[in-house]
Amino acid sequence: MRVVSLFSRKGGVGRTVFAVNLAAILSEQGLRVAVLELDPQNTVSQHFDGFNGQTIGWAHTLLDPSEPSAITSESYWSPRENLRVFPFGKITAAQRKAIEHHLDEQPNWLEQALQSPVFDGVDVLLIDTPSGFNAYSDHAECVATSALSIWLCDAASQKAFTGSDVRVLPSGCQHRHILNQINASKSSRRGLLKSWRELVGEELLPLPIHQDELVSDALLEGTTVVWFASFSQAAHDLLGLANWMRSEWLNDA
Numbered sequence: 001m002r003v004v005s006l007f008s009r010k011g012g013v014g015r016t017v018f019a020v021n022l023a024a025i026l027s028e029q030g031l032r033v034a035v036l037e038l039d040p041q042n043t044v045s046q047h048f049d050g051f052n053g054q055t056i057g058w059a060h061t062l063l064d065p066s067e068p069s070a071i072t073s074e075s076y077w078s079p080r081e082n083l084r085v086f087p088f089g090k091i092t093a094a095q096r097k098a099i100e101h102h103l104d105e106q107p108n109w110l111e112q113a114l115q116s117p118v119f120d121g122v123d124v125l126l127i128d129t130p131s132g133f134n135a136y137s138d139h140a141e142c143v144a145t146s147a148l149s150i151w152l153c154d155a156a157s158q159k160a161f162t163g164s165d166v167r168v169l170p171s172g173c174q175h176r177h178i179l180n181q182i183n184a185s186k187s188s189r190r191g192l193l194k195s196w197r198e199l200v201g202e203e204l205l206p207l208p209i210h211q212d213e214l215v216s217d218a219l220l221e222g223t224t225v226v227w228f229a230s231f232s233q234a235a236h237d238l239l240g241l242a243n244w245m246r247s248e249w250l251n252d253a
Contacts, residue, residue, distance in 0.1 A: 001114070002253050003125045004245070005144035007167065009160045011131040013150050014180045017215055017225070018238070019128040020047040024224045025242040027082040031123040031253055034076070034084040038129045038136040040096050042088045048079040049223045057089015058113075059099055071116045084122070103135040110139035123253040133165055141167055146249045147175040153182050153192050153208065161199060174249060178241070179208040207244060209237040 004022075008015045019035055027033040037044040042057070058075040076086040091099070103109055119125065127144070129137040141147070147169055151157045169175055177200050183189060197204055212234035218225040226235045246253075 001119060001122050001125055002145050002250055003114075003127065003143050004146045004148060004249065005127045005129065005137075005140040007129055007137060007140070007147060007149045008131045009149075009151070009164045010157065013131075013152050013157075014209070014215075015131070015150050016043055016047065016128050018148070018150060018178075018180070018209075018241075019126045020044060021224045021226050021235075021238045022242050022245070023083060023085075023126050024080070024226050025239055026124055026246070026250075027080060029242070029246070030082065031246075031250070032082050032121055034086060034119065034122045034125045036071075036086045036125060036127045037088045038127055038140055040088055040091070040130065040136075042090055044085060044128060045087045046222060047219060047224055048085055049221075057087045057091075059089040059091050059095070062099055062102060062109075063091075063095055071113045071118055073118055076118065084118070100135045103139060107138070107142070111143050114143060124250055133167075137167075141169055144169055144173050146245075147173055149175070149177045150180050151177060151196075153179045153189065153196065155192070158192075158195060158199060175203060176205050177203050178205045181211040182208045183211045205241070205244070207237065207241050209234060209241070 006015050006019050016039070023033045023035045035044060036058070056074050058071045061070065061072050061075050071086060076084045078084050114125070127140045129140045147167065151161060167175070179193070179196060193208070210233045212225070212232050214229040214232040215225045215234050218228035221228055225232060226238060229235060
């Protein structure tokens with residue numbers, strides 16, 4: 001199983017949009033895909049129509065003293081063929097504190113949890129993490145075979161990039177950066193893209209995702225933009241990214 005972890009330094013950059021839409025595209029291309037939400041905001045389910053309200057989420061499994069290390073069949077649902085979604089689950093502030101303590105105390109928890117039979121046969125696992133550096137992203141770093149960091153194409157994000165810590169990824173993990181919500185109408189766009197290329201070098205993917213209001217429209221409808229508006233610019237851009245991933249990261253999946 002290939003594990004692609006998605007990271008961002010700041011919130012609001014569209015990291016979850018990447019996770020759910022890449023999962024939708026890759027599953028329709030015939031890969032068996034899973035999305036694991038490590039973000040306590042618990043928003044992944046909002047992007048998939050037909051959410052199974054009986055799905056408790058993996059956080060509740062971890063809180064279960066009888067089976068604290070495994071992710072079970074009650075932790076996911078399948079909105080479409082070849083696709084499994086493992087939401088974080090709704091929990092209280094006290095429960096979240098207990099989970100984060102557990103993750104800090106058990107640095108190999110996720111690695112062990114991915115041995116659960118519910119991941120048997122999965123070709124690609126996409127992990128959505130909270131913004132910044134935290135217990136959840138630490139676990140996502142440890143299991144990643146590939147990593148994608150998502151940034152906005154603006155000056156504030158560039159400052160965050162130059163001042164951010166370096167992610168500690170496993171040996172052999174391929175890490176790339178991508179720019180999201182490119183506004184083609186802004187005259188400063190070309191200069192910002194050039195400075196991003198100078199900052200990041202070859203790790204910056206030449207596949208920016210353009211700003212597209214249909215992404216928000218899709219979320220209002222409870223679905224992904226690639227299912228809601230396959231003709232849109234964002235869907236076209238995300239398809240290009242998925243095809244790049246299949247060629248460079250998932251060619252053996």
